[in-house]
Amino acid sequence: MPAAGEVRIAANGDAEAVAHWLAEYRASPRTQRAYRREAERLLLWLGEQGRGLGSLRREDLDAFEAFLADPQPRARWTGPARPRTSPEWRPFRGPLSAASRRQSLVILQGLFAWLVEAGWVSHNPFRLMRDKRRRLDNRQGRVERYLERSLWEWLWAWLNRPLSQRATPRQRFERERQRLVFGFAYLLAPRISEMSAARMHDFHRREGRWWWRVVGKGDKVAAIPVPPDMLPLLEAWRAQLGLAPLPEPGEATPLLRALNGTRPLGDNRLYRLVRETFQEAAEALEDERGRAVAPQVARLRQATPHWLRHTALTHQAQAGVELRFLAATARHARLDTTTRYLHAEDEEWHQQQAAHGLVARGDDAL
Template sequence: MAILPKVTHTAKSMRITANDDAQVIGQWLNEYTASAQTFRAYRKEAERLLLWLEAQHLSLADIDRQRLDAFEHFLADPQPAERWVGAPRPRAHPDWRPFRRPLTAASRRQSLVILQGLFSWLVEAGWVEHNPFRLMRDKRRRLDNRREGIERYLERPLWDWLWQWLNRPPEKGASPRVHFTWQRRRLIFGFAYLLAPRISEMASARMSDFTCREGRWWWRVVGKGDKLASIPVPPDMLALLGEWRAHLGLTPLPESDEIGPVLRGLDGQRSLGDNQLYRLIKGSFEDAAQEIEAAEGGAVMVQTLRKATPHWLRHTAITHQAQSGVELRYLARTARHSRLDTTARYLHAEAQEWQQQVSAHRLEMIPPDTDSAADDGGHESL
C-alpha cells in the first residue's frame, strides 16, 4: 500500500511550489518537525485522508461537505478491512496498514480537528478554494458534547491481578534473556501506571530525564504540543527504576549526564521504538488473557485484556489516581491536560457517589391486589 499518493493539482493562485497533493502535505508537515510527537500524529491523519482520496480517485481540491461526511463514515468503519486495518508494523513493512481498528467517536473528532487545521493552511496556500470543515462546525460540537467519562481503562481488581501476575519471577534456571524481559516488562507497566505517560513519551525517555531537586525526584518530559513538564516521581517508581538499572549494571539512581534510554532492547543499549513498545504491551495483555483463560477465569477479564491497548494504561493511571483522592488540579498537571474538563472525565468516584445518592430516591412498592384483579376479570381500571 502506498503511503502518500500523488494527485495532480490544477490550482491557479498557488502561494507555494508543489506538483501534487503529496508534496503540499509534505510542506504542511514540515511546519511541525520541531515536535516529533505532533508530526507523527498529523502525518497519520494526513496519510489516512490521502489514501482514502486515492481509493476514491479524488484530490484534496475535490473534498466538499458531502465527501467529508463519507470520509468520517470511513474512519468509523474502514472497509474493506483487510486493506485498511492491521496490526502495528514498521512503516516500510508490506503489511503496514493505516488503521489498527476503526476510530471511536473521540478519535474521529480528533482526526477532524487536525484536518480542519490542514485545510485552513491549504486555503492560505492557495491550494484549495475553501475549507469544507468549516461547514461542519455544529456537528463537531455535538460530537464533542457526546463525550462522557473515560471507559477504556482497567478497573482496580483487574489491574491488581495483572500487577501480581507481572511480578511473578521467572522459573528457577531461566535464561538471562528471560530475566531481562521480565524486569523490562515490570518497568514498562510500572512506568505507565505510576507516571501516566503516553507511549511515545515512554519510548523516548532518557535516564537523565529523571532529576533530583531538593531531595525530590521529578521526571522531565516533552509531551503533546512540544510542552515541557516535570512530573513527581513516587517512591515505587524509583524502586522499579533502581532494580532495572541494577540489572543493566548501572548505579541505583540516574546521573544528570546519562543520555542512555530508559527502555532498552535485548542488547541492553539501544532504545525501543513506539511500535516495538506497543507490541510488547499488547503481547503482555494477550499473555495475561491466556493465563486467565487457562485457569478458567472470568470471561469479562479475558475480553477486557484482549481489547485493551497501551493507551489504556495511561487512562488506568489517571483514573486510579483520581479514585485515590488526588486533587483535580494535580491530576490535570500529571496528565498534562490543557483543560480541566478533560481531566474531569476520569472522576469515576463522582459517578459512584451520584449512583448512591440517586438510589435513595425510591418508590413505595405496593404489592398488586390479586383478589381485586380476579373479581373484575383481570381488566385494568382507568
C-alpha cells in the same frame, strides 16, 4: 492540481503539497507524526477513488467520517502496529473513537486552511462542518477504557510472579522490562510516545525529591512528581542493564531499550510489547479462573497502551488526588478533560441509591 500561476508552493502533486505543510512542524516531531498520519489517511482514501485534495467537497466529509469510524474493507485498512516499510503496515489499528475522529477533522481543517493560503486548493470544505455538529459527534461521558482496581492488582501481581530458576537471560531481561513499562505507565500516566522518548536523566532529584521531566504534546515541558514505588522499578531495571542504582545528571541514554540493552525501544515496538503482554495476561487469567472472569478477560484482550494512562489517572482520582494535581499529571489543557476520570463518587452514589426501593426498608407495616 491548481491552475498554473495560482500556486505559492513548489509541489508536483498532493503528496508534495502535504509534505510542505508537514515541514512547518519539523520543530515538533510528535505533532508532525500525528499530522502526517491523518493527512495520509485522507490521501489514501481519496486515492482509492482516483481523486485528489482539490476534489474534496462538503458532502464527502460525512462519508470520510464514517470511514474513520469503520475502515472497510478491514483487511485493506486495519492491522497491528508494524514498521512503515513492512508489507503488513496498515493506516489504522482499528476504528477511530468519536474523540479521535473529531481530532482528525480538526487536523485536516488546519491542513486545508494552509493549502488554501498556498493556492493549492480553492476552498476549505472542513470549515462548512458546523462546530456544534462536531461537538455532538464527540459526546462522551466518563472514561471507560481503563482497568478496574481489582483487575489492575491481579495484573500487577501476575507481572511480578517468580521466574523459573531455569529462566534464560533474555526472559529475565524481558520480565524486568515489562515490569518497568507497566509500572511507569501506571505510576506516571505517560503517553506511549513519551515513554519511548524517555531518557535516564529525565528522572532527576531536586531538593531531595525525585521528578520526571517530560516533553509532551505541543513540545510542552513538565516535571511530574515520582511516586516512591517508581524508584525500586528503576533500580531493578538499571541493575538488569548493569548500571548504578539510580540515574545521574547528564545520563542521556534511553530508558526503555531493545534486547541488545542499548538501542532505544521505538513507539511501534513498545505498543506491540504492551498489547502482547495484555493478550498473554488474558490467557493466564482465563486459564487460572475460567469462565467466572470472562468480562475481565475480555477487557484485557481489548486493552491498548492508552488504557494504562486512563487506568493511572482514574485510580489517582479514586485515591483522592485533587483535580488540579490530577490535571497537572495528565498535562491537560482543560480541566473538563480531566474530570472525565472522576469515578470516585460512583460507589457511594450507588450505595445511597440502593436505599431507595419499592418497599421501605426498616419501616413498620401499616
